[in-house]
Amino acid sequence: MTSGAPVRVGLFGLLGSGNLGNDGSLEAVLGHLRRAHPDAAVDALCGGPEVVAARYGIPATRLHWYGGEYRTASRAGAIAAKGLGKLVDVVRTAAWVRRHDVVIVPGMGVLEATLPLRPWGFPYSLFLLCASGRLLGTRVALVGVGAAPIGSRPTRALVRWSARLAAYRSYRDDLSRDAMRAMGVDTAHDEVHPDLAFSLPAPPSPAPVAGGPAGPPGPVCVGVMDFHGGDDDRARAEEIHRRYLDGTTRFVRALVEDGRPVRLLTGDEVDREVVAAILDAVDSPLVTAAEAASLADLMKETAAADTVVATRYHNLVCALKTGTPTLALSYAAKSDALMDLMGLAEFCHPAREVDADRLLDLFRELERRSAELRRTLAERNLAAARRLDHQFAALTAALFPTTDHAPTSRKAP
Structure with missing residues (x-):
């Protein structure tokens, strides 16, 4: 320089x-x-x-x-x-x-x-x-x-x-x-350090809604994915996709039968076909699709929801960042690690083997513990923010040396 x-x-x-x-x-x-x-x-x-x-x-x-x-x-x-x-x-x-x-x-x-x-x-x-x-x-x-x-x-x-x-x-x-x-x-x-997206600003939290039988149940965000397995699953890709789509569709239909409004979220352009398939299969005015163009848009959606169930990694990040109780349809170890970091390790379900009945049981447990989990997420988000401050400070020290001292660069092994 x-x-x-x-x-x-x-x-x-x-x-x-x-x-x-x-x-x-x-x-x-x-x-x-x-x-x-x-x-x-x-x-x-x-x-x-x-x-x-x-x-x-x-x-x-x-x-x-x-x-x-x-x-x-x-x-x-x-x-x-x-x-x-x-x-x-x-x-x-x-x-x-x-x-x-x-x-x-x-x-x-x-x-x-x-x-x-x-x-x-x-x-x-x-x-x-x-x-x-x-x-x-x-x-x-x-x-x-x-x-x-x-x-x-x-x-x-x-x-x-x-x-x-x-x-x-x-x-x-x-x-x-x-x-x-x-x-x-x-x-x-x-x-x-935590994922970089945890450093993005979160939308203002909506006013809390009193629970109990007096108020109607709130919306559920379901983040979907055009999921066909990983790089080693090419031979089973279509089978994995069919099972994922069928199980997720059954879950959304069960929510609708309970009278719950459902917002379908995506994280990539390729996910739109999955949204269309679920909308067609469930065919209910209670199911709508969000048009998110950024993580900020996704965070607005998840902040307004009672609960989130999501597959894509950054759908999970957005939901957790906004402090919304979240259940992961986990397709890789990184999703499990993220949920563990944020104190929700027990609320993971495998995306390769979506069992709608088991997923509903986990979802109901998640909602039952909503208040407790919101407190946990508030604490974990504060910790994540502090760690990301350290990440950016370390990045500056490593890559943007001031003119007061000689630049240093750690040699790769």
Whole structure:
């Protein structure tokens, strides 16, 4: 960094691509940069540059040279273009990295394969980023990221080397740090903090409604997901999806039969088909779909609900952040770890084996203990906020050295 010149900061990831959790992580880091480093020059290399530029007001460049990167290539021309794109992206990524002093990968499950993932997709892009940073002297930081054991050897190798080449790493839970240690990454100096989205402002809490038979039951938010299992479940993907959809639909129908208003939430554009299927199957005016465009929108929905039942990780984060009693349809260990962190470990149900009757029993227990759990969540949210203050302070110390002292960078193992 040149003394007196603004720090050049790049933000990297599948941002602006329709996943609200990814964009929420971007928003959290961007908010920190604007508060703590208002003179920094910030831009992004991302999946949806038009969305990022319009929504967040920063310059943005498309992550991949080939526009059809995430479409299945079957014809020879498309296959050749995708292969050429991999070579072009080596040069494009290095050129972009070279223009920055610091590149931040904000949150997201970039070191995991809990959803279907090909090694030459995002894992390859992340490796290009981290390798370019190491070769060109640009600090690359993986901030509050998620990680998990990976079965595919090529994907595991790319993820392992990406982590090793990064100048800074922190994780959103202990399981993520343990997973990277098991892959052979030295995590002795890596810290764990709550998910970055816990630093986003929560909407004002609605006035409490007196319980008891005098008042009607309040709304229930049900967060759904286009869930087909993880990267190792490809052979059973359709069966897993059918069981998830059938069980969730039965649960929503049971709520409606009890007279409960239900708001269906999503966390990614791909979830809309699941919402449409449930609306069609239940066919009741009590079931409506929320049109959330951000985590702030999701938090408004969950804050207004009596209870939340959700699958996507950041649907859970939003519900817990607003202090609403929450039940997780857990599809990965990260969901269980999050619920444990927030004091609701017993309210998890497997997304791969949705049993509507068992889910209803857990839901009723959750509602019975609502007042107690709201107090627990208030305490855990305060603790999460304090830990995230430490995360951002550590990030500044590692990546934004003042001119009073020499910059330090921990070498990757």
